[in-house]
Amino acid sequence: MQQMQIRWSTVIGCFGILCGLIFIVSLLRTGSHDARPNLPTARAQNLSSHSFLKSVVPFSEDSNFRYLDEHNVYDVYNGEPSRNLTVSERTWLTKVKEETARHLTSSEGYTVTPEDIINTRYRWVSTGLEFDLVLNRPEWSRGDLRVTLFQPLGQPHIVRFLAYDPQAKINLVMSVAGLTPILEMFINHLVDQVLPQDSSISLSLYNLQPVTSHMIKILLETKLKNYPDFKWQVVSVETVGIPMLIPLDGAAEKDLGDVVFLVSKEVFLRDEFLLRCRENVVQGVQVYFPVPFTLHDSTLTHMTTDSVATFLPEKLKVNKLSGYWHHRTIDAACLYRSDLAALTTSLDSGSVEGALATMFKNANQMENMKVVRAPDPSLFHIHHDHSCSKESNKARAACYIELVKEMSLQEVLRFALLMLNRSVDLEGILSKRYELLWMVSALVFCMVISVACNCLQAALLFRSVRKRGLGG
Template identity: 25%
Template sequence: MKTDAIEGQSYISERHVPIFTRFDMWHQYQVSSTQNMDVRDKLNGLQRMCIDEVIDEAVTFINSTKWRRDHFTEGIYHTMPTLGTHYELNFLNDSNHRERVTLFRPEMPVIPLKSHPVDFSEKLNIVMPLSGRIDTFVLFLTHFEEILIKMKNRIFLTIVYFGKSMQDLLNVFQPFIAKHRFRSHHIQLVTDRNFSRAYALDLGIKSWKGKQDPIVFLCDVDIIFSQEFVDRCMTYPQKKSRVYYPIVFSLYNPKVLEAYFNQKLTKLSDKLKVSSDYGLWRSFGFGMACIYRSDYLNIGGFETGIKEWGEEDVLLYKKFAQSKITVIRAPDPNIFHLWHHKHCDQSLSDQHYKSCIKSKTYNEGSHMQLGYLVLKEDINQDRPYKRRLH
């Protein structure tokens, strides 16, 4: 059966032929459909342990006086669902003799571990930093309204607003409050410092006055989400046990999309599509999270003194990753990051300025779309090129 799993396979389509991941002692090389994935990754702790085990098993299998572990040169592997992982390892010894070893790690049977009821009576506190951007906040309220109607008294909105006055905010928020009789909210005005996302989120989380230990959703104003996401936000976290870090789908620059599709995308619903034509998974972003308030406080919270771009999110994520709390990290098709102009401050360090520019370029458009804009003059506009490009 193990031999059958790796030999003599036929496929309905050439696209079904598996692509192997190549590896050596330090790195692995893999093909990914996500444009922001590295083409070469360092082997992490668990990957390295797995590869070391496979190499040792191969050396034991072919062992004689002429083969040692350091004779391993490279290998490839791919995993077959329900079957296991197929490895091919290459060795080259001091006498210039070569050996290829085929190994198979079988899939283990499914083992139920535990189950527990999900308590949907918990409070969800959405904490949002805000400085200006009132038009974007109005758009947020439009989508938040649908969730509020379903969630009733189980949802709380905390806004930490930076500015001399919050009158502009109240002008759009008070009609919303009156319409829905929405009392479960708190606005914290910050007048004595420049905008700081870490400071705002930390202040918003600590400003909670209720007796419950709520689940906190760290949210930005340019995030759109649905009830399905809220359900996951309240399902995955477990007190002292798990936190949820969704991978957000980040939408491309609408001007790039309109130029590529040669049509106006006037409605937001025209853009909220999980498709490589419309955006990408923001796997490099750690800003959105669903966490019990007590777990946030116990882990030490944000480093509020950090001024570099994006670093506070990563450091909080690292705190959880390096603790005994399990981090649930997965793509979530019901939470979107709206495109907006990103300013990369010249005062940033070289490393953080480069990271900011990298993030900015990823979010402009796909390789195909940006390539089309560059080569637009070379493409015959009278031809049905879009059918050929897709």
């Protein structure tokens, strides 16, 4: 029995030593694997399991990229719409760009410098950190290469390349509720600010109020007379559903553009958004769901500032006072028409907002589809009053909350409530609007004239009555 105990202890000891040796060898192999100077690429490894990494939780904080430009970070969950890059962020961003440029130059035959990387995004995925970079070289016609740098935890870097078409024609598809002031503003902005910079787009308006379609067409014909080659259409519909909204196989629709930019309501964009839309879509491979920046009601926001932006391009800026990232719902999608057909085959007729959310969900479930969702500092919603009375009881509270959020920042609303509580003139007609003071003087003058006329009339009547009494 004692011999058996000794034998079992010997076996257990040998097994422990063997496990320890295996663990040490695995650590050494991992360390040497991570220390390799060259970055493996898709041509060197089978990266089918890495090329389309999904976020940790679909449509959560980690599913959204953080967008970075030269000076700022745009993050939907940061608390502020934008902030300056910190020193540490500049340091690791520089390292990422240098490593990407070094690898492309040494291993892929490109001549690339860190300065050629024009913008960057990053997010956490299930296996580590994912960087998404866009390269811009003059000889590449404004840029035709998108590089994704995966840095999985405990694994080597992985680089994936996507070539996009910087000249792809974009069909802007939008549902509208008649000829509204916001639609007129959108058309003016499109003609004055967007088309002079990038005319490789077309417009499809699906009008929910058919009686106004003729007026919309007249407005478009008048505004677009200097752009005879610009293609547009106004389609009258009673209810906008995806099958009705997106004809996919017609020659006329294909002539409008291979890339579709679908939005649930009027949007205002800077011309760089069109390039960003093209950069983010690759047929059969990648789709883009941008997060627009919603502007607050400027009549309230200007109370905390010294100046008021009256010209629309001046309002299209991202900062804490001007608005917020509208990330709770899916409001826009940029994708190829063929990918749109694949994502909408199972959709029923319904609202554009609901269809966009379903498309986002379907895209995330496709194994070979890369889904990009990030705040876009060149895409905007303009605040406009709307009624929540038509909403159901369940949705009405959420509608009012969203309406209040659209009106202004909480600090501005608190300021307004404080001023109302203290009976302070919010509009500042007497204290700020000096140009309106003449109206007060004119009103007083009119009141004096009115009183004088009444007194004169009363005196004449009294005199007339008195003469009649004396004559009688």
